[in-house]
Amino acid sequence: MTTTSSPDPGENDRPGPVSLRLVAAIIDYTLQMVVVVGLVALADAADLRDLGNGLGLAVLVLYPVVSVGRFDRTLGKRACNLVVRSTAGGRPGVVRSIIRFAVGAAPLAASIALGRSLGDDHRALSDVLQVMIAGVVYAPILFDPQRRGLHDAAAGTRVVCTAPPVAGIAAELAARIRASDQPGVDER
Template identity: 30%
Template sequence: MPADSTVLHAPCQLWRRLLALVYDVLIVVAIVMVVGLLCQLATAGNLITTGAKTAVPLWYQLLQGVVVAAYFISSWRRGGQTIGMRPWRIRLTGDDGSAVTLQQSLIRLLVAGAPMVLLLLTPTLGLRLTLWTLLAVWTAWFAVALFDPRRRAVHDFATGTEVRRLD
């Protein structure tokens, strides 16, 4: 049972998870914007070069990824909830109701984010087709929850985690 003695009921409906994800996307956009502003200030506005071809430094892309990953991992490890999960009263736990481990958090993040590798196809497929393909894969990732009695998505199966309602 969680430390705050809140009762956990399984499973969480998919629509709640997706709405929580929408909230988290807004948080991630805000985080990315703040990191971008700080990096622009640190480089005196010369972070991204434009011209015949736009160039975004690799260190900046890696920094953005690390900061976004830190948001999710720290949220899952500290209370099992991201900011987006709180208003929907859902929490990430281990299959047995225990707190999520660091290893589970890392693997969950990697599995959930794995479809982003498809963005490497942009030069070949074009941006529009790549984004539609990415959306289709993520839809399949979550559609699994419609058929699982415990409403687990692909990343839940991979990590032995579950998203549960709080009551």
């Protein structure tokens, strides 16, 4: 049985830009919500609400963990030419993927726990705390030279862009144009 591997670390391994990571996250959350809402609606129609909620939660947990752990990326990251690697440059594997997910999901888990313990009277406080915790987890992406959030640092991973940089594409195109302008070069 042959397995596919990640592209080797190389000159194109540069940190995934914040903009692409955001687009990838939007794609992933949209895909997950379509599946989850469909599952919950079907289960609710069959009077199996608890099953639907459980399946929805399973999708929200398993999609990122399995996608990153097994394939190095989610569908959103694939669409944006992003790959998750260990800091050594290899596949992150399931354990790193679980850690990455758990730390990344901490703001939501904290919000749910706080919301239940504080009650409806303190819903605004719960929401503010959720944003603050999310800021602690994800804000480092904006300032870290490797664009690693707390979830990446905790898991020993980094998100890299596999597409060639635009400047590299422009330089290659310019070199080809110059080469075609030289005498003795066939212009077929």
